Amino acid sequence: MFSGTQFSLYPMTADFVPAILRGIAALDAYAGRIRRETDDLSTLLVGPPELVVRAMRDAFVATAGSGGHVVLAGTLSRGCPGESDDPICSAIPIRPPDPGEDLVAAALARHAPAPRAGLAVAAQISLYPLGTEAHMARIGACIDFLKAAGVFDRSKNFCTKLKGDASDVFAAIERCYLDFAPANAHVVLTITVSAGSPTKG
Amino acid sequence: MFSGTQFSLYPMTADFVPAILRGIAALDAYAGRIRRETDDLSTLLVGPPELVVRAMRDAFVATAGSGGHVVLAGTLSRGCPGESDDPICSAIPIRPPDPGEDLVAAALARHAPAPRAGLAVAAQISLYPLGTEAHMARIGACIDFLKAAGVFDRSKNFCTKLKGDASDVFAAIERCYLDFAPANAHVVLTITVSAGSPTKG
Numbered sequence: 535m536f537s538g539t540q541f542s543l544y545p546m547t548a549d550f551v552p553a554i555l556r557g558i559a560a561l562d563a564y565a566g567r568i569r570r571e572t573d574d575l576s577t578l579l580v581g582p583p584e585l586v587v588r589a590m591r592d593a594f595v596a597t598a599g600s601g602g603h604v605v606l607a608g609t610l611s612r613g614c615p616g617e618s619d620d621p622i623c624s625a626i627p628i629r630p631p632d633p634g635e636d637l638v639a640a641a642l643a644r645h646a647p648a649p650r651a652g653l654a655v656a657a658q659i660s661l662y663p664l665g666t667e668a669h670m671a672r673i674g675a676c677i678d679f680l681k682a683a684g685v686f687d688r689s690k691n692f693c694t695k696l697k698g699d700a701s702d703v704f705a706a707i708e709r710c711y712l713d714f715a716p717a718n719a720h721v722v723l724t725i726t727v728s729a730g731s732p733t734k735g
Numbered sequence: 736m737f738s739g740t741q742f743s744l745y746p747m748t749a750d751f752v753p754a755i756l757r758g759i760a761a762l763d764a765y766a767g768r769i770r771r772e773t774d775d776l777s778t779l780l781v782g783p784p785e786l787v788v789r790a791m792r793d794a795f796v797a798t799a800g801s802g803g804h805v806v807l808a809g810t811l812s813r814g815c816p817g818e819s820d821d822p823i824c825s826a827i828p829i830r831p832p833d834p835g836e837d838l839v840a841a842a843l844a845r846h847a848p849a850p851r852a853g854l855a856v857a858a859q860i861s862l863y864p865l866g867t868e869a870h871m872a873r874i875g876a877c878i879d880f881l882k883a884a885g886v887f888d889r890s891k892n893f894c895t896k897l898k899g900d901a902s903d904v905f906a907a908i909e910r911c912y913l914d915f916a917p918a919n920a921h922v923v924l925t926i927t928v929s930a931g932s933p934t935k936g
Contacts, residue, residue, distance in 0.1 A: 536892075538892060538893065539893075540859070540891065540892065540893050540894055542806070542808070542927065544745035544747065544806060544808075545747065546745065546746065546747065546748065546749070546751040547747070547748070547749050548747070548748050548749055550747040550804065551933065573891075573896075573934065573936060574857055574929065574932040574934035574935060574936045575857055575858075575859050575896065575927055575929055575932075575936075576859065576927065578891070578892055578893075580892070603751065605743070605745055607743070607745075607808040607927070609861060609893055609894070609925060611892075611893045614893065615871055616871055616874070617892060617893075656775055656776055657776075658741070658776050658777065660810060660923075662863050662865060662923060664863060664865065664870050665867075665868050665870055665871075666866075666868075667866050667867075669865050669866055669921075670816055670817055670866075673817070690741065690774075690779065691737075691739060691741065691779055691781070691812075691818060692739070692740075692741050692779075692810055692812045692815065692818075692923075693741055693810070695774075695776065720870075722861075722863060724810060724925055726743065726776055726777065726808070728775065728776055731775040731776075732752065733774065733775035734775060735774060735775045735776075
């Protein structure tokens with residue numbers, strides 16, 4: 535299994551370079567568990583799906599926590615058949631739901647946000663279960679989970695808008711990514727997370 | 736058929752509001768042909784797939800053309816079975832390839848960049864043909880087209896990196912979005928387009 539993300543931090547300030555580097559530095563806490571590589575467009579993280587989401591959260595909070603308008607945009611991917619298996623990605627196995635288990639109830643039972651980050655965010659996400667004709671049903675269950683988890687803001691065309699503390703929103707994103715497709719499925723999740731926008735949501 | 740995008744402009748400057756509004760104003764040229772709506776996270780465009788890509792190009796060039804580091808990130812979607820049909824989206828029909836036609840050759844024959852924008856960009860894109868088990872073959876053909884079209888930079892995990900003048904890159908994106916899945920298929924294409932990064936690619 536291969537799993538990871540390409541994600542970017544966009545601090546809307548002329549001092550964007552140190553702000554981005556602050557986010558990247560937060561990834562050092564995952565050294566040895568996540569492989570990473572940064573170029574002019576994005577940072578690649580390769581590792582277990584749930585750790586990758588947490589690393590993105592920590593990078594975003596490190597960049598956005600000191601104020602200003604900052605956006606994280608990223609694409610998470612697991613199980614892509616075009617990528618080679620990598621043992622680092624399977625260090626924490628994905629737990630598939632028990633046969634017959636309700637997907638929304640299972641995700642809610644596993645939903646465990648970290649302590650509050652103290653950073654209010656707006657976000658929008660889209661889940662893409664690939665290689666299956668059942669993708670719309672899985673997307674629908676995922677949206678039901680977001681409503682039950684308390685981070686749902688509203689439905690938009692092509693995506694679902696979320697709001698809440700950064701810890702709650704990223705914890706919900708983690709469940710969306712892990713719990714609505716089989717362990718070995720090809721799943722993509724796109725996320726946009728914003729703090730400090732001068733525009734009202 | 737429903738088609739559109741949620742996209743955002745990220746100018747890395749404290750004066751990001753007027754820079755974003757300059758991009759939004761460029762969309763006025765599509766009034767009546769594209770419906771739009773902006774909130775704190777993104778701008779929704781609803782309209783024919785090829786016009787939507789061109790509108791994103793014009794918005795990006797309007798914001799980024801005067802210098803500085805600017806990124807556009809967006810998700811294009813057509814044929815989503817969860818969205819209602821909208822006649823505005825079908826005003827320019829998608830032309831499916833002729834039976835037996837080579838997808839790469841057909842895309843190359845239709846590839847017609849606008850006059851050069853005079854703006855060098857780096858980009859990365861990912862094509863997601865949904866609701867089909869044939870998605871990897873379509874993605875592979877799309878990458879072959881990008882190589883033949885002269886905008887391919889390199890393969891990255893989860894995406895393909897492009898480079899060139901903004902007109903060439905957006906014209907290639909338009910073909911990727913239109914030509915590698917049937918006219919009525921559910922297709923998602925994510926794009927990140929960057930100008931003025933201080934980091935070398």
